[in-house]
Amino acid sequence: MSEWLSSNLKELLRAEEDQMIAWRRHLHQYPELSFQEEKTPAMIAEILNGFELDEVRTQVGGRGVRGLLCGGAPGPTVALRADFDALPIQDQKEVSYKSQVPGVMHACGHDAHTASLLGLARVLARHRHLLSGNIVFIFQHAEEENPGGAIQMVEDGVLEGVDAIFGAHLWSPAPVGKILTAPGPMMANVDDFYIEIKGRGGHAALPEQTVDSIVVGSHIVATLQTIASRNVSPLESVVVTVGSFRAGDSTNVIADTCKMSGTVRTFLPEIRDLAEHRLKEIVIGTATMMGATAAVHYDHGYPAVINTLHEASILRDAAVAAAGEEQVEWMKPTMGGEDFSYYLQRVPGAFVFIGAGNPEKNAIYPHHHPLFDIDESAMKISAEVLGLSALNYLMQGTGGEEA
Known part of the structure; x- marks a missing residue:
């Protein structure tokens, strides 16, 4: 049954693309700094409650949100993570969704991470009866600060019952459609x-x-x-x-x-x-x-992001299914940092970069730049890669692909 969901996930997410873009643009207009997030987690929780998840917890580790979706049959539990804090940077873009908060903007794509995972959560919630196992949706505050929100959420039990975790970062230096990950060390x-x-x-x-x-x-x-x-x-x-x-x-x-x-x-x-x-x-x-x-x-500060080999392989297979073999690369490790590492210290998992750059849409500026933007079509790709990773993990945990 999960095999049908995997095969049709691309089309199901395509139907959610406009909504994901609308969520992302709203968040982009009303960004909130690390440890000052109030309206953003409230919005996330309200949306998740609309999906009729089995549980929605707020104030996890301070300002994080955790949603639990139980499948129609027993099986493993896999977590998917997005972050939602912004940066103290003045938005200099001239777009309809420009930040309305002086001196604060989403200059790293966290708004899109959240919108993408919300879109995936809605699709999976509608087809929960096809799942053999459970999915935890982690929406994390304060990734940009050190120490950030991940360690706080971990200490508050966000990974309770979780067997593995996957996370994605939209990445403007790579063209949209390109997907990068690594077995073992990925970030420093x-x-x-x-x-x-x-x-x-x-x-x-x-x-x-x-x-x-x-x-x-x-x-x-x-x-x-x-x-x-x-x-x-x-x-x-x-x-x-x-x-x-x-x-x-x-x-x-x-x-x-x-x-x-x-x-x-x-x-x-x-x-x-x-x-x-x-x-x-x-x-x-x-x-x-x-x-x-x-x-x-x-x-x-943050420890290194070290992908576990089995989960990195699952994630790479999901990326190939989503974008094609020619678009997926084992990347060289980068000296950048990410507090996704705190989750990986507790459970197996893997992290991935999803290309989001596109000169035709002026998505050419680096992260943390006042003109930063993304090709929003990358959100659908990110959702598919994370969704397929979770589904493949659940299917393996129940004895392989289902008939």
Whole structure:
């Protein structure tokens, strides 16, 4: 029975496309920042209740929403996740659905993630009698913050009874129709660091009487690059980036204090530990050597997204069924981060990028850009890939494809 649903899912979702676009555009006009989401989860819960799901929980982990759909026969439980928070960016697009909230916009596609999963939920709810097992729909708040909403929802039991999870991210750097995923590591550990160097300020004409915090900081920036080049095997991956450097405000004053911050990206736990240890050694050692003092604050952020092999294979088969073999790629891991990783620490699962770029629709800007937009036809593809992944997982859990 689920086999019929899989075969007809594309057409069933096509009938929902206009509604998905309408939901997405409404959310795009009324975005809400991480941990400030109120109207968005209320809207999601109201829509889910209209599908007559078996359970709709709100305020999961704070502001998340969880919907449970029980099938007509017993079987495994699979979860599907979307996020719904926006970013503190001014929307500069001139479109009918431009953000109506000053300084806030959906610049990463989370509005479309939510609309896509709502469309899929409606289709599956109408055909629940064909399911052998259950589907949990997870709508997550605060993906953009660290720590984000995923860990809060996990700790609040959002994965209770769940055997596996799948998630998707619409991806404007890839053309619409393209689908990218990976077996194993897909996205990186994301850590941040904050450094404060204390020297001894003074007049620029008398440098011998000072300890120049800018010079100390410059040496630290350069030396931190040796973590990748001299401390980690070239066959492994690590990125150390100093993203901000602030010191001084005058041409004739040697700065007393220098502040820096940045990020470290890794995949393996042992490389993550090594990078943190060496960063602290380099900062403290360099400052001491040059007569200054330094303090380091190091934040462990999202862990790496590591797809489990079996679920990644199920997801890839679903992508091929949805878009064709030529459109699906095993991608190289990216050093970006995603708190979908917290779900994967608890249950098997896989994550996928769904191409959403299209120059003909001006969907050419990167994520977190004030002109960011997507080709909305990608939502239907995303819904189909997640839906087929869930259905295939349920069918395997009941002894394979049903007659």
